[in-house]
Amino acid sequence: MKxxxxxxxxxxxxxxxxxxxxxxxAATSQKPTSVIxxxxxxxxxxxxxxxxxxxxxxxxxxxxxxxTRIQIGEFINAxxxxxxxxxxxxxxxxxxxxxxxxxxxxxSGDIVVLSEMEHHANVVPWLRLKEEKKIKLLFIPINxxxxxxxxxxxxxxxxxxxxxxxxxxxxxxVLGTVNPLKEIISYIRRKKSDIKILIDAAQSIPHLPxxxxxxxxxxxxxxxxxxxxxxxxxxxWGRENLLEETDPFFVGSHMVETVTKEKATWSDxxxxxxxxxxxxxxxxxxxxxxSYLQSIGLKNINIHEKDLTDYALKIFKQSPFIKLFGPKTSxxxxxxxxxxLKGAHPHDVSHIxxxxxxxxxxxxxxxxxxxxxLGVSSTARASLYIYNSKKDIDQLFTAIHSVKKTxxx
Amino acid sequence: MQDQLYQDIILEHWKDPQNFGTLKDFDxxxxxxxxxxxxxxxxxxxxxxxxxxxxxxxxxxxxxxxxSASIFTEYLKGKSVTSLKKINxxxxxxxxxxxxxxxxxxxxxxxxxxxQKALV
Numbered sequence: 001m002k003x004x005x006x007x008x009x010x011x012x013x014x015x016x017x018x019x020x021x022x023x024x025x026a027a028t029s030q031k032p033t034s035v036i037x038x039x040x041x042x043x044x045x046x047x048x049x050x051x052x053x054x055x056x057x058x059x060x061x062x063x064x065x066x067x068t069r070i071q072i073g074e075f076i077n078a079x080x081x082x083x084x085x086x087x088x089x090x091x092x093x094x095x096x097x098x099x100x101x102x103x104x105x106x107x108s109g110d111i112v113v114l115s116e117m118e119h120h121a122n123v124v125p126w127l128r129l130k131e132e133k134k135i136k137l138l139f140i141p142i143n144x145x146x147x148x149x150x151x152x153x154x155x156x157x158x159x160x161x162x163x164x165x166x167x168x169x170x171x172x173x174v175l176g177t178v179n180p181l182k183e184i185i186s187y188i189r190r191k192k193s194d195i196k197i198l199i200d201a202a203q204s205i206p207h208l209p210x211x212x213x214x215x216x217x218x219x220x221x222x223x224x225x226x227x228x229x230x231x232x233x234x235x236x237w238g239r240e241n242l243l244e245e246t247d248p249f250f251v252g253s254h255m256v257e258t259v260t261k262e263k264a265t266w267s268d269x270x271x272x273x274x275x276x277x278x279x280x281x282x283x284x285x286x287x288x289x290x291s292y293l294q295s296i297g298l299k300n301i302n303i304h305e306k307d308l309t310d311y312a313l314k315i316f317k318q319s320p321f322i323k324l325f326g327p328k329t330s331x332x333x334x335x336x337x338x339x340x341l342k343g344a345h346p347h348d349v350s351h352i353x354x355x356x357x358x359x360x361x362x363x364x365x366x367x368x369x370x371x372x373x374l375g376v377s378s379t380a381r382a383s384l385y386i387y388n389s390k391k392d393i394d395q396l397f398t399a400i401h402s403v404k405k406t407x408x409x
Numbered sequence: 410m411q412d413q414l415y416q417d418i419i420l421e422h423w424k425d426p427q428n429f430g431t432l433k434d435f436d437x438x439x440x441x442x443x444x445x446x447x448x449x450x451x452x453x454x455x456x457x458x459x460x461x462x463x464x465x466x467x468x469x470x471x472x473x474x475x476x477s478a479s480i481f482t483e484y485l486k487g488k489s490v491t492s493l494k495k496i497n498x499x500x501x502x503x504x505x506x507x508x509x510x511x512x513x514x515x516x517x518x519x520x521x522x523x524x525q526k527a528l529v
Contacts, residue, residue, distance in 0.1 A: 347446040347471035347516065351414065363446050371447070377469055378447025406415050407472065 002296045004304045008387050010292075012036060021358040021392045026173050026203060026336050026365075026383035028225050031289070038288035039230055042281040049277055051254070065280060068287040069270065075290055076220065077211040078237055082269040085236040085243070086278050090202040091121035092249075093221035093236035094167070096273060097198055098125035100246040101219075102165060108134040111162040115140040115148055115179075116373045117172040120366040122200045126167065136162070142373050146175045146326050150184055154191050165196045170204035174370045174381065175326035176309075176336035178204065185216055196242070202226055206385065207305060207334055209298050218242055224282060229289035233282035236273065243269055250275040301386055308384050309335040312393050322400065325374050335384030338365070338374075341400060343409040346380040352406050356399045415472065416507055423472040426479035432465045437527040440468070443519050445512075448474045452482075452523035459490050466520060473505075473513050478520035480504050485524070494528060496521075 008014040012033045013022075022030060048058040050065045066081075073081035087093045102112065112126050116139050130137055138159065140148045154160055166188060171178045181199065188195055198219040201210055206227040212220055219242070224233035238246065248255055248266060252275045257265040266272045293301075309330040316324045316337070323340040327333045341349050346362035353360055360382045364371045371377055382396055403409075437454040448470035455463035464485055466478045481501055485493065501521045502509065509517055 345446075345448075345469075345471040347448070348415075348473075351471075351513065364444075376447075377449065408420055 004296065004300060004386060007296075010034070011387055014387065017357075019357045021356075021395050023382040023384065023388065023392065023396060024359045024361050025206070025226070025385035025388075026381065027361055028231065029206060029228050029385055030387060031230065031285075032228055032292045034292055035228060035230065035285045035288045039281045039285040042284040046284070047280075050280060051271075061280060064284050064287070065278070068283045068290075071287055071290055072235060075294075076205075076237060077213050079213060080240055083237050083240050083243060085238070085270050085273040086283060087234040087236050087273075088232055088279070089225070089234035090200060090221045090223040091234075093234050094122050094198070094200065095125045096236050096249045097167075097219050097221075097238070097246070098129050099249045100273075101196070101242065102126075102129055102135075103133065104245075104247055106133060106135050106164055109136065109162055110164045111136045111138055111159060112165045112167060113138050113140065113153055113163055114167055115150075115169065116142045117148070117175060117177060117370050118167075118169050118367070119173055119200065119202070120368070121202070122167050122169060122198075123369060138163075139369070140168075142175070142177075142370070146172075146177050147332075148177075148179055148184075151187070154188060160192055163192065163195055165198065167198040167200070169200040169202075170208070170210075171334050171336075172326075172367075172370070173203045173336065174338050174365050174367050174374075174379070176334040176338075176383075177327055178208065178332040178334060180332060181215055181217075189216060203334070203336070206293075207298075207301060212237055224286040224289065227289055228292055230279075230282040230285035232279040233286050240269065243273070246273075248273050248275070252276055296386065304386065305335050305384055306330050308388060308390065308393060309333065311390055312337060312382075312384075312396075315393065315397050319397070319400075321404070325376075325379060335388075336381065337383070338379040338381045340376065340379055341403055344403055344407055346378045348407060349380045349400070349403050352403045353396075353399045356395070356402070358396060358399050360396075414507060414509070414513065419472060419476040419505070419507065422476035422479040426466075426475050428465050428479065428482040429467060430465045431467055432463050434463070435465075439523055439526040441519055441523045441526060443470075443474070443515055446471060446516070448516060448519055450474065450478055450519050450523050452478075452520065452527055454527055456490065461485055461488055461493070466523070470519065471516050473509070473516040474519045477501070477505055477517040478523075481520045481524075490528070493524065496524070 010032045011030050046060040048061040050062040069084045070081045073084045140150045143149045197217045201222040205222045220237040225231040255275045321342050325338040350362035362380045432453040435453045436456050440451045442449045450468040453465045464482045
């Protein structure tokens with residue numbers, strides 16, 4: 001098992017920027033050198049198109065691609081690797097479900113349940129569907145503890161009849177709140193067993209183990225770039241029988257069986273959902289990312305992050321001039337901290353921190369509905385991952401203090 | 410170390426902006442947003458004989474966007490519509506007298522964007 005203490009040496013970017021305090025992993029993760037190498041190695045040693053060519057190089061490329069599919073299937077405990085679809089990112093994966101399943105089976109008046117803590121990726125596709133098919137969207141509200149009060153919507157008998165889908169984030173990219181999926185899903189399954197459940201795991205899977213069979217969900221979406229992998233690769237997992245009845249979003253080559261002047265027939269799973277040439281080098285990098293993560297062990301990552309989160313929360317508690325949006329304890333909470341420095345605009349905060357080599361994000365974090373429910377138009381946000389340390393957190397707070405000095409507030 | 414960006418002139422205009430508020434009597438009322446950082450500015454104008462007789466701005470924004478709006482709205486007072494149309498980005502940025510990165514340039518120009526919208 002790899003030790004987390006010297007982990008920064010595994011990341012080229014920290015060799016290039018030794019003073020960088022990177023606290024924006026919720027936006028994208030830094031990449032281990034092994035991942036960067038896997039990407040360039042693909043082009044150096046394996047480059048060829050996959051599946052159709054008959055030479056050894058092509059076999060190598062195909063093997064890399066398909067073995068990654070199997071690897072990811074095992075990573076989330078899918079029943080079959082046919083249930084693993086490579087997409088461009090989480091957002092595309094959600095579009096595939098909204099278009100290929102929901103648009104096909106939902107009718108006017110049907111309800112899709114979302115929450116107020118969704119990323120735009122898991123809001124806008126449903127808004128579009130609402131316009132097109134006149135479905136209704138209900139949003140589970142965020143309560144004072146920054147958690148979801150999910151029961152009232154489902155307790156409403158009139159609603160329940162019409163609820164066909166729940167599309168929910170596992171963890172909030174603004175609040176760090178981790179939703180209790182086991183509890184929510186078993187409640188919903190008891191209430192009405194035919195509600196389809198899509199879980200957006202983009203923010204959670206870099207930190208928490210996901211077992212799709214155990215969770216008893218129908219669709220799962222996540223991206224490679226937040227879990228140490230390259231950008232441009234996402235995953236859609238779906239139950240095999242559901243994916244069979246889902247229409248492909250993009251159509252064209254590679255996902256067809258036969259094509260004539262009259263019609264085209266689709267390939268079997270998983271090819272049906274993979275149009276054209278995929279991000280081959282990205283998939284190779286993604287495989288290296290999962291391997292790297294497993295060499296550390298998710299359990300060790302959890303221990304490390306919980307420790308840091310507790311440390312940060314303690315300091316937030318002792319800083320009355322900073323307002324923290326999100327749960328105040330580390331139970332069911334990721335190391336994602338959206339905050340407001342009284343009297344300062346988040347953009348000024350992030351600018352001044354940047355001058356001290358601290359990378360945080362300011363803005364609405366692609367969650368304008370969440371911002372509205374918090375009563376703000378933007379926040380500053382710091383987020384942790386495996387390469388962060390207590391020293392980073394100390395530097396964060398020292399820099400926040402300096403903001404007060406610079407802005408003379 | 411004092412950041413080059415947050416000179417006293419910026420901090421003063423940010424904390425106590427000129428022309429901040431709304432007009433009861435106005436000819437133009439426009440709002441613009443900077444999607445990336447959550448800045449939004451509302452600009453109101455009143456004309457008299459084709460010149461700006463009253464001007465106000467309001468909204469939520471970073472120190473640069475507010476300071477720039479304060480300084481720029483002061484600059485616009487009494488200007489004719491013809492001369493307003495001739496103002497370019499460079500002039501707006503020069504009023505601030507500081508170096509801006511591309512990201513912060515957007516903030517500084519938000520009020521200018523509002524003016525463009527008002528003149529349409």
